[in-house]
Each structure stands twice: as C-alpha cells, then as structure tokens.
Amino acid sequence: MSDDDAASIVGRLLDTREEFIAVLIDEMRARIPELDHDAAIVRLLKASVSENVVSGMNSLMHDGEPGSVEAPDSALSYARALARNGVPLSALIRAYWVGHSRSTDLIFQFGAQVRADVRTEVVAVLVRRNTTWLDEVTSQVARAYEVEREAWLSGSQGLRRRVVGDLLDRKPITAEQAERVLGYGFDGVHRCVLVQTTGVPRAADAVVEALRLGSRARAHLAVELGDGVTAVWLTVSDPAETTIAAGGLPPALVAIGNAEPGVEGFRRSYRQAERVRLVLTTGEGGAPAGVDGRPGWARFSELTPLALMVHDVDEVRAFVRRQLGELAGSDSRVEVLRETLWAYLCARGSVTATAAALTMHRNSVQYRVERAVELLPGQALPDPAHDLQTALDAARWLGAAVLA
Incomplete structure (x- = not known):
C-alpha cells in the first residue's frame, strides 16, 4: 500500500x-x-x-x-x-x-x-x-x-443547582427536603424568570434585584444554571405581571413565565420561561422592545403560541412564510410594513391607536397597513387573525431565522 x-x-x-x-x-x-x-x-x-x-x-x-x-x-x-x-x-x-x-x-x-x-x-x-x-x-x-x-x-451553589434540577425533573425529592436546602417555600404562587447575561460582572444580580422589587416578592430564589443563565423564582402575592422600574439595568435576555401555584407551578413557570428564552436566543439580530420597552425582555403570556412552537424552527419558518407570503421578506421596506401591521393588530384594528403607538400620522398608518395587506396571501386580513399575529410575532423575535 x-x-x-x-x-x-x-x-x-x-x-x-x-x-x-x-x-x-x-x-x-x-x-x-x-x-x-x-x-x-x-x-x-x-x-x-x-x-x-x-x-x-x-x-x-x-x-x-x-x-x-x-x-x-x-x-x-x-x-x-x-x-x-x-x-x-x-x-x-x-x-x-x-x-x-x-x-x-x-x-x-x-x-x-x-x-x-x-x-x-x-x-x-x-x-x-x-x-x-x-x-x-x-x-x-x-x-x-x-x-x-x-x-x-461542588460547593453550596452546586448543591442548590442539583436540588433544583431534581425538583424540576421530578426525581425522588420532596418539597420539604428541597425547602431545607434552598431556604425557599413552595406553598405560594411562583413566577420563574430566566436571566441570561454575557460578560458584565454581577449583571444578573442587578436584574434579579429589580425583578424582586418590581414584583414585591415575599421571597425569591436565584440559582446559577450555567453559561450566563440564572434562574429566579419569585413568590408573589399578586399574580399580576411583574413591573420593572425605569433605570439603568445592564443588557440581558430576560424570559418571564406566568405566576403559578405550588410545586407544580414552580415547575410549570420554569418551563414557560425556558420556552421564552429559546425564542430570545433563537432570534438572529437585536431583539425588539419587549417588557416595559426593554429589548430582550419577554413574557410567556405575550408570546404563548410562538413559545410553544419555537423548538422546531423549520416548522416555524414554514408557518411564517405560509401566513405572511411576500410580507416575510427580509428587506427594510417590508420590515417597516410588517411592523406597522403588527402594531395595527395589537391595537385591535384601530388606526388612531396604531398612529399613537408609532407616533405617526393616521394617513401614514392607513397607507402602510394597506400595502402590507397587499403582500399577504389572498391580499386580505384573515378573520380571526390569530395565526397572522403569531407569524408576525415570530418575524419580530426570530428575524432572519424564519424570514425569506
């Protein structure tokens, strides 16, 4: 040879x-x-x-x-x-x-x-x-x-990660055993928030504190999961959405689950936040303004259909292109039309409310909506428009990953 x-x-x-x-x-x-x-x-x-x-x-x-x-x-x-x-x-x-x-x-x-x-x-x-x-x-x-x-x-943080992981995975550990290790009770209503940061020292701590204050949490649990991701559970008295005071917070991806009761709610809210985090990390390019106008912050309650779909990006891409047709294009002109139509649907079809939200003249909104509709399959708004709204959400959050 x-x-x-x-x-x-x-x-x-x-x-x-x-x-x-x-x-x-x-x-x-x-x-x-x-x-x-x-x-x-x-x-x-x-x-x-x-x-x-x-x-x-x-x-x-x-x-x-x-x-x-x-x-x-x-x-x-x-x-x-x-x-x-x-x-x-x-x-x-x-x-x-x-x-x-x-x-x-x-x-x-x-x-x-x-x-x-x-x-x-x-x-x-x-x-x-x-x-x-x-x-x-x-x-x-x-x-x-x-x-x-x-x-x-190793160490106390490792033990906390292990206990939380066992609890989430339904391994043989009771809520009482977990409470002793974590110092966190499971009998209340829990909201899970996943905070992902990159390179800024103590950035997650600042976001966690803002979340704690904004939710008026009776208790909170923060556990580092790895690769810049911190899981935060907040025990809330009011299940209404968490509000975050204005102020200079470090850049972060923040995925917020619903407030859910008991141990099962602890798990369910985590799964919801994890799905939202997948939306945030799948998107290519800058994330749009989300919770309280903050880029990279998103709630499960606002993105539920997309969050449930995002694990299969190929299917989401096909869905977006099927729903949007030519409006799934990636050029800047189409992006402007798509964003206007999204705002119009969020305003429940009110041109006046859309104009106020976008700080535009009513006539400009009307023109853009008409041009956007012309690019849709069938050149008409579907009724109901739930699937169209979800496709527009996917285009906003996932960007080039799902656009033509």
Missing part, C-alpha cells in the same frame, strides 16, 4: 466535508434529543463537529503514536458546556459514535474505488486510524466533561 492510495480516499472525504458536517449535525440532533439544546449550545455543537471532522480526516493520513492526537479546543469547550448544563456524558459519547459510524461508511464507499490488489489493506488501515482517533479524542473530551461537572457541582 502506498501513501497515494490512502491520500486518494482522504481527498474524496475532504471534498465532501461540508456536506458531511451538515448531515452529521442533523443526525446527532435527531438521534440524541439531549443535544438538541438551546441556540447557544447548538452553535457549540456545530463548531465542535466542524473541527472534529477536519481533525479526524487529517489523522487518516498517518499512523499517530498513542497520545499524539489532541482534541480540538471547540470539542473540549462543547464538552464543558454540556457538563454545566446537565447533559449526560453518554449523550456526548453517542455523538462521537455517530460520527465514527458515518465516517467509516464513507471510507468503505470511497475505498471501493481504489485498486483491487490494495483495497482491503488500505481500507483496514484507514478504519484502524479512524478508530484510534476516536479513542484518543473521546478520552480527552470525557475527561474535560468530568472535571467541569465535578467543579460545577
């Missing part, structure tokens, strides 16, 4: 690299539900798969000594992120075996085009090298995961 024989197969593998990476990512997310996480974690998955594929293909060109293969930095970062988010190590290792299986299939496929007299030897060598790479890299990412997980769960 010559190096040229192996190089010919590796060359074909490299030619299909981008397509192969896309297929792997889709298959991993479909076969391993734990990896189909929020947008930030999925971005890390994509980076990890991309660098692993390049590393793995390069390793096929030579027999490496034990310990000579280094896992890509992005692969280690992804493993640590999964550890901080409570994704089991088994899910990560399964992903590597999916990649190994698919890459082995390609080696056999392209190996069939090598000269018959060396084919078996060439394929055997490449499969062995591929398996060696898998063994080396999975050992390193598993170690990175375990070290990160151990550090993350």
Whole structure:
C-alpha cells in the first residue's frame, strides 16, 4: 500500500466535508434529543463537529503514536458546556459514535474505488486510524466533561443547582427536603424568570434585584444554571405581571413565565420561561422592545403560541412564510410594513391607536397597513387573525431565522 492510495480516499472525504458536517449535525440532533439544546449550545455543537471532522480526516493520513492526537479546543469547550448544563456524558459519547459510524461508511464507499490488489489493506488501515482517533479524542473530551461537572457541582451553589434540577425533573425529592436546602417555600404562587447575561460582572444580580422589587416578592430564589443563565423564582402575592422600574439595568435576555401555584407551578413557570428564552436566543439580530420597552425582555403570556412552537424552527419558518407570503421578506421596506401591521393588530384594528403607538400620522398608518395587506396571501386580513399575529410575532423575535 502506498501513501497515494490512502491520500486518494482522504481527498474524496475532504471534498465532501461540508456536506458531511451538515448531515452529521442533523443526525446527532435527531438521534440524541439531549443535544438538541438551546441556540447557544447548538452553535457549540456545530463548531465542535466542524473541527472534529477536519481533525479526524487529517489523522487518516498517518499512523499517530498513542497520545499524539489532541482534541480540538471547540470539542473540549462543547464538552464543558454540556457538563454545566446537565447533559449526560453518554449523550456526548453517542455523538462521537455517530460520527465514527458515518465516517467509516464513507471510507468503505470511497475505498471501493481504489485498486483491487490494495483495497482491503488500505481500507483496514484507514478504519484502524479512524478508530484510534476516536479513542484518543473521546478520552480527552470525557475527561474535560468530568472535571467541569465535578467543579460545577461542588460547593453550596452546586448543591442548590442539583436540588433544583431534581425538583424540576421530578426525581425522588420532596418539597420539604428541597425547602431545607434552598431556604425557599413552595406553598405560594411562583413566577420563574430566566436571566441570561454575557460578560458584565454581577449583571444578573442587578436584574434579579429589580425583578424582586418590581414584583414585591415575599421571597425569591436565584440559582446559577450555567453559561450566563440564572434562574429566579419569585413568590408573589399578586399574580399580576411583574413591573420593572425605569433605570439603568445592564443588557440581558430576560424570559418571564406566568405566576403559578405550588410545586407544580414552580415547575410549570420554569418551563414557560425556558420556552421564552429559546425564542430570545433563537432570534438572529437585536431583539425588539419587549417588557416595559426593554429589548430582550419577554413574557410567556405575550408570546404563548410562538413559545410553544419555537423548538422546531423549520416548522416555524414554514408557518411564517405560509401566513405572511411576500410580507416575510427580509428587506427594510417590508420590515417597516410588517411592523406597522403588527402594531395595527395589537391595537385591535384601530388606526388612531396604531398612529399613537408609532407616533405617526393616521394617513401614514392607513397607507402602510394597506400595502402590507397587499403582500399577504389572498391580499386580505384573515378573520380571526390569530395565526397572522403569531407569524408576525415570530418575524419580530426570530428575524432572519424564519424570514425569506
């Protein structure tokens, strides 16, 4: 066997690299539900798969000594992120075996085009090298995961995270046991708020304090979940929406669940806030003004249909384009028309109220609404307009992820 024989197969593998990476990512997310996480974690998955594929293909060109293969930095970062988010190590290792299986299939496929007299030897060598790479890299990412997980769960904050996680996952822990560890009672009405910040020291603390004061909470529980996300539960006397006083708060994504009673309400409000956070993190570009005019703040009560759909962005995209037609375009002119129609529907079809909300003349509002309707399928406003309203919400919050 010559190096040229192996190089010919590796060359074909490299030619299909981008397509192969896309297929792997889709298959991993479909076969391993734990990896189909929020947008930030999925971005890390994509980076990890991309660098692993390049590393793995390069390793096929030579027999490496034990310990000579280094896992890509992005692969280690992804493993640590999964550890901080409570994704089991088994899910990560399964992903590597999916990649190994698919890459082995390609080696056999392209190996069939090598000269018959060396084919078996060439394929055997490449499969062995591929398996060696898998063994080396999975050992390193598993170690990175375990070290990160151990550090993350150690100490009082780690214990609080574990207890909250057990409670949310309905593991065998009673409310009384959780209360003793957390110092937070479960017999009241709870609103969960997820606060996600990036890079600003103590930013979450400032937002948590504003939420506590704005809701006049009788008690509150704040637990760091990892990757800049803090979960806050507020025990509220009045289930009315939390109001936040004007003032200079640091930039953050803030997802607010409904106020719900008891332990089940503690769980339900968290799930609602998590769905809203997925809306906020899936959107591409700046978030629109939400709660009290703050960009990146949103309530489940205002985005319920979209929050229940957003886990499947492909379906949301199809829904938006089906409902909006040409109004799903991404150019600035269409965006202005779309925003005006959204405000018009929020004002229940009142041109006067829309003009006041947008600080525009009534005639300008009327003109924009008419132009927007002309771009809709059927060139008419549906009655009722619930689906249209949801599609416009999706366009506002998710942006380029769902627009044409």
